[in-house]
Amino acid sequence: MPALKHSKQRDAILSFLMTRKDHPTADVVYSQLREEYPNISLGTVYRNLTLLSDIGQIRRLRLGDGVDHFDADTSPHYHFLCTKCGSVIDLKLDNIDYINQLADVGFDGQIAGNVTYFYGLCGKCTKEKCSAGEEQTDVL
Amino acid sequence: MPALKHSKQRDAILSFLMTRKDHPTADVVYSQLREEYPNISLGTVYRNLTLLSDIGQIRRLRLGDGVDHFDADTSPHYHFLCTKCGSVIDLKLDNIDYINQLADVGFDGQIAGNVTYFYGLCGKCTKEKCSAGEEQTDVL
DNA sequence: TTCCTTGCAAATCGTTTGCATAATG
DNA sequence: CATTATGCAAACGATTTGCAAGGAA
Numbered sequence: 001m002p003a004l005k006h007s008k009q010r011d012a013i014l015s016f017l018m019t020r021k022d023h024p025t026a027d028v029v030y031s032q033l034r035e036e037y038p039n040i041s042l043g044t045v046y047r048n049l050t051l052l053s054d055i056g057q058i059r060r061l062r063l064g065d066g067v068d069h070f071d072a073d074t075s076p077h078y079h080f081l082c083t084k085c086g087s088v089i090d091l092k093l094d095n096i097d098y099i100n101q102l103a104d105v106g107f108d109g110q111i112a113g114n115v116t117y118f119y120g121l122c123g124k125c126t127k128e129k130c131s132a133g134e135e136q137t138d139v140l
Numbered sequence: 141m142p143a144l145k146h147s148k149q150r151d152a153i154l155s156f157l158m159t160r161k162d163h164p165t166a167d168v169v170y171s172q173l174r175e176e177y178p179n180i181s182l183g184t185v186y187r188n189l190t191l192l193s194d195i196g197q198i199r200r201l202r203l204g205d206g207v208d209h210f211d212a213d214t215s216p217h218y219h220f221l222c223t224k225c226g227s228v229i230d231l232k233l234d235n236i237d238y239i240n241q242l243a244d245v246g247f248d249g250q251i252a253g254n255v256t257y258f259y260g261l262c263g264k265c266t267k268e269k270c271s272a273g274e275e276q277t278d279v280l
Numbered sequence: 281t282t283c284c285t286t287g288c289a290a291a292t293c294g295t296t297t298g299c300a301t302a303a304t305g
Numbered sequence: 306c307a308t309t310a311t312g313c314a315a316a317c318g319a320t321t322t323g324c325a326a327g328g329a330a
Contacts, residue, residue, distance in 0.1 A: 005284045005329050026320080041287045046320060048285095062204040064255060066295095067319070078243065080251065093243045096236075100258065103218065103233045108263035111220065115204060116256040118240065123248035145304050145309045166295080181312045186295060188310090206320095207294065 004055075009033075009040055010048045017058055017072040023079070023088040025067045063088065063117050065139045082122035086139045089122060144195075149173075149180055150188045157198055157212040163219070163228040165207045203228065203257050205279045222262035226279045229262060 012033055017024070024032075030045045049070055053060040061069040063081045069088050071079075078091040096116065104111045152173055157164070164172075170185045189210055193200040201209040203221045209228050211219075218231040236256065244251045259280060 002284065003330090007285055007329080009286075039287070041289095043288075043321080044286055047322095050321090062202075064202040080243070080247065080249070082249070083252070089247075089249070091243050092246060093239070096239055096242075099233070099236055099256070102236075103220070103231050103258050106232060107220070107229075109220070109222070109229075109266050110260045111258050112223070112260035114256060114258045116239070116254060118243050118251050118254045120250045120252035126250050142309065143305090147303080147310055149311075179312070181314095183296080183313075184311055187297095190296090 001054075007048075009037065009044050010052070012037060012040075013045060013048045014052060014057060014072065017070055021073070021090065023061060023069040023071045025069055027067075029070065061088065061117075062115075063119075078116060078118065080118045080120070080122070081139065082125055083119050083139050084121055084125035087122055087124075091118060141194075147188075149177065149184050150192070152177060152180075153185060153188045154192060154197060154212065157210055161213070161230065163201055163209040163211045165209055167207075169210065201228065201257075202255075203259075218256060218258065220258045220260070220262070221279065222265055223259050223280045224261055224265035227262055227264075231258060 013029060016029060016033060026042070026046050026049055029049065030040070030042050033040050033045065049058070049060070049068075052058045053070070056074060057072075059071040059074050061071055061079060063069060063079065065081060065086060073090070076095055078093045080089045080091050081087075082089070097114065099116075100111045100114055103114070153169060156169060156173060166182070166186050166189055169189065170180070170182050173180050173185065189198070189200070189208075192198045193210070196214060197212075199211040199214050201211055201219060203209060203219065205221060205226060213230070216235055218233045220229045220231050221227075222229070237254065239256075240251045240254055243254070
């Protein structure tokens with residue numbers, strides 16, 4: 001891996017991500033940063049998001065909804081994906097990595113880790129369940 | 141949802157999937173079926189895989205490696221993804237859906253379920269770890 | 281001056297879709 | 306006959322990449 005040089009864009013991407021707890025997608029990062037840096041390109045955003053997650057400064061979340069989400073909180077925690085509105089929410093849940101050992105029983109290989117996330121209806125969508133007129137296609 | 145009509149292609153896709161326990165991708169299904177049905181199209185394969193998983197006859201697996209895998213075994217079980225060779229393997233592991241309740245504590249919404257899979261090195265790749273010359277890019 | 285980073289655009293890749301035709305019930 | 310399914314190709318959406326120019330060490 002090449003030596004890292006400083007860049008305004010990368011700084012901006014990381015600090016933007018730190019201000020948000022809603023796990024934005026690359027596109028959201030891009031359109032937001034566009035306001036402060038009108039010339040920033042989507043490619044740069046993707047490159048930096050990839051780089052930052054490669055060096056462990058952020059986490060890339062793949063929740064099966066077809067888009068990557070990014071999280072500046074790299075501490076171990078779990079996520080919830082609303083199948084109605086697509087929002088991603090942090091969950092407070094004790095670490096369950098002991099399931100790695102359970103899974104390892106009788107397995108011919110080495111389990112390095114697991115990916116676990118939850119889905120369902122978020123608080124908002126639960127309450128809106130009887131509201132008429134709003135048509136949405138479910139995520140997942 | 142429209143009424144279902146019979147089709148040779150769908151039958152072939154489903155029965156092919158039932159013969160395999162390696163969770164093939166759409167493309168693998170396609171190239172294999174091509175031998176028996178030289179005219180089958182990739183679109184048809186995708187349409188039927190989607191349909192079959194919609195009606196619950198098969199499972200679509202999204203393991204974060206960028207491709208969907210398909211499994212004719214719809215009974216609840218877990219999967220392992222080898223980060224070296226990309227192979228997907230079934231795991232024998234007791235159901236852990238009680239984590240849904242754990243995750244629900246203090247959560248303002250309804251948790252419908254969880255997605256959990258494991259990753260690491262499969263048995264084969266574990267043994268090949270010191271073999272020289274073979275260059276592979278890791279999955280995930 | 282070296283080599284990383286950017287912006288832009290074109291390219292990938294997996295998957296979906298529109299359409300005219302063929303097959304099913 | 307009414308309707309679903311197919312093959313083909315074009316369209317898609319998210320992400321990646323090649324390249325020439327700009328910026329950091």
